[in-house]
Amino acid sequence: MADSVQKAVFFDVDDTLYDHLSPLRSALQEAVGLADDMPYEDIYYRFRYYSDLLSEEKNLSAVPEKEALADMRRRRFMLALAEFGIFLNEKEAEAAQTAYVNRQFQIQPFHGAMELMETLTHSGIKVGLITNGPAKHQQKKLKALQVHRYIPEDMIFVSGGVGYAKPDVRLFEHVNAITKTSPEHSYYIGDSWRNDVVGAIKAGWTVLWYNHRNAEAESDHRPHFIVHNYEEIKDSLLSIAGLQKV
The missing domain is CATH 1.10.150 (DNA polymerase; domain 1)
Structure with a gap:
């Protein structure tokens, strides 16, 4: 990393890690x-x-x-x-x-998703997930996607287990508190305008809107980046998170 500041990248799950x-x-x-x-x-x-x-x-x-x-x-x-x-x-x-x-539970991750998580981790970036839904239900999806090969359990936050749900700012604040990260150095990637873009922007995070279905914006909120595939996500993170190309 370019400096000693701890950066963290969090991903949504449904229609962000796999085709919902x-x-x-x-x-x-x-x-x-x-x-x-x-x-x-x-x-x-x-x-x-x-x-x-x-x-x-x-x-x-x-x-x-x-x-x-x-x-x-x-x-x-x-x-x-x-x-x-x-x-x-x-x-x-x-x-x-x-x-x-x-x-x-018969799902596969998007091409490049798991490779990006691995690259971020090896670059010293904290990597995690934030997803809405009942805890057991979402954990079954994560098991099918085999995300635990790349992300530790204590970096996975499911609304049903936390008690707050996106777009509630308290969920993002909880994640920062538990992971000892700060909003100004936290990056969120998600497809849902209502839950991911609005919620993370209000929490003061840097937002990459994964708009792979070419949806329309639903409010005046402005995501920091609009990306359409995992290559664009990787390139955007290289530019904003201080990662070196690999």
């Missing part, structure tokens, strides 16, 4: 019978919108109640698909959710 759309597409084709030519990326955006909105309304990403969480998961399918003229009842939405959960 893939298990959703497979679940909708399996459980609902949607055709191959449906606008899955548009459906995904609305699915994520309702998932985040309903979770925030009831604080489900922090410490969710079992039935409230189950209801949110059904409703996000029903509300998202209704916008595309597909109307599910609760039983059908539950079947879609079951198929979706089963597919979520």
Whole structure:
């Protein structure tokens, strides 16, 4: 590193470390019978919108109640698909959710993600994860991605285990306190405008918006960098975190 200041890079998980759309597409084709030519990326955006909105309304990403969480998961399918003229009842939405959960643990990291974590670690950068969701559920995804080969357990923060959920600034403050890092030397990479960009900016972190789906900004907040793949993420971190090219 160029100086003795401890820098830290944290990643989001869903649709940042792996393709979150893939298990959703497979679940909708399996459980609902949607055709191959449906606008899955548009459906995904609305699915994520309702998932985040309903979770925030009831604080489900922090410490969710079992039935409230189950209801949110059904409703996000029903509300998202209704916008595309597909109307599910609760039983059908539950079947879609079951198929979706089963597919979520059959995932692979984006190309370059794990290699970047390894490069950062070898360069003396602290590397960690911050993700919303129930602790056990998210840990199963992390196990499928084999992230523990690259990131120690004490650098992984799941909202369901912490008690705060993105975009709550207290989650980022908690991470800084536990990892003995500072906001001005903390970098966050995530795809969600609402959770990742807004939350990390408010916490005073440097934000790399991983906009690999070419989404539109949802507010006047300004991420420090907009990146579309892991090569761009690596190049941006090389320029702002003082890393040397390898």
